[in-house]
Every structure is written in C-alpha cells, then in structure tokens.
Amino acid sequence: MKLSRKMPRADVPNAAMGDIAFNLLIFFVILAKANDDSNLQWTPADGSNLQTATAVASVVVDKKGRLYLNGSEVGQEQLKASLERTMANAETEQQRTVHLKVHNKTRRDKYEPIIGAISEAGGVMIHVLNEEN
C-alpha cells in the first residue's frame, strides 16, 4: 500500500503582514523630511555654549564649496532673494531663524557673502556647530 506523503507547505504568515506594513509606513514617513539635507557632506566647526533652535530654512556649504538652500543647490546671488521669499510672512524671531551649516575649512570668500546675505534678508543666524568638550 502506497502511503501518500503530505508535502509540507511553507506559507508566509499572513497574521504578521499588518505589522510589517505598519512598520514600513512609519519608517518612510519618519525618514522623509521636506527639507532634507542629510545627504550633504560637511564637517562642522567646534563651538561651546550651544543652544537648540528650530529653523525655517537651512543653508549648507559642503566640503566642495557648493551652496544649498533647504537641500537644493542655489547660487550665491539667488540666496538673499530666496531667503526673503521664505521669510516673507515671518512675524516672530523664530520664524526668521536660519540654520547655517558650513564646512569647517571653507574659505572666507565663500562664507562671508553668505553670512551677509542671511543678515540682509533679516534672518537670525544659527551657526550649526559640533559641541566641544
């Protein structure tokens, strides 16, 4: 008599699918930021007595000297106008705060006009630094 062997079935557990989908959703919602500049490479300068502050705009000068506003590359001449547009309806100081992230070995001819443009646009500059011990 031939005994038919039941082939074991390896099913994907359907009960965990909801959890997997929910976790993936959380992952991508958290990671997707509107103004993401985490891909830009720059080394912060050192400073002490730093304070935490949120900003409406982020200006980055990376190690290659390229200028980015809120993650998008811009020219130096465009920076002041772009910041003025961003802060057009700003009423409080917090609404005019700009994070300035400059690579520590950037030379004066790159960062000085940027500092001037932010000041002329009426922004409150926060130099993002590495806390030194």
Add this chain to the structure above:
Amino acid sequence: MKKRRQNKFLIEPASSATGDIAFNLIVFFLVCASVQPDRGMKQTLPSSEQSQSKALSENLEVEISGKETVLLNRDPVFIHDLRQVLAQRFESKPRPEDRVVVVKQTPDATYDQYIAVSNAVALTGGTVTLQTEVTKTVTVH
C-alpha cells in the same frame, strides 16, 4: 499505572511576537535619536547702517588671517587665548555698545577660525560685526 501530573503553573508568553516587539523598539529609539534638532551658536550681525554710525576706531578690531594667531588691534594673540584677552579688555566697558568687535578676514581665513573668534566674543558678552571689502567700479573718462 500512575499518571504523572504535569504541574505546569508557569505559562510561557507567546514568543512569536518577540521579533515584532524588538523591531518596534528599534524603530522607536531610532526615531527619538533622529529628531534631535541641530545645536548651534546664534549670531545676529548689526546692519551696515548701525555699524557706520558708530566710530569704528573706538572698537576692538580682530583680523583673522588663516594662522593660529589673530591680530587684536594689530597685536598677535593665539585664538585659544582670545577669550581671556577680550574678557580683560571688556572689564572697563560695561555697556554692550562699547563691546562691539570688528572682525576682518583675509582671503586665507577659514570658517572654523571665524567661529572660534565669534564664540570668544559671544562668551565675553561682545557683539561681532563683519568688516567686508566693498568693490566699486569707477569709470574714468
């Protein structure tokens, strides 16, 4: 035949959800670690009109030249000593408007030196104002 009674008072929790719990905990800690806002040094530069109204010769002048020393009113000072020197100079200047420091930079100056000087000025209660070069085109007939 005696039947051995299985005294199982300890009920083990379902271990099938352990992976999900661990995964959720990892996500929670990653999220908490990633939403820390950036920390920095606040700086508001006086507008050029305010700077010109005050006689610049009365203020301290720091020149950054890309070296380890800066020139404080043309005297060389190590950057890491600048804070102490400024604190001594500001002892006789209680008013904030007397503690304006004019910062000049040569093309060799780097951002970390500018930050070190700005930090030293800020920690001693001073205000930084940048002296920039202005280029003007003059047509000669």
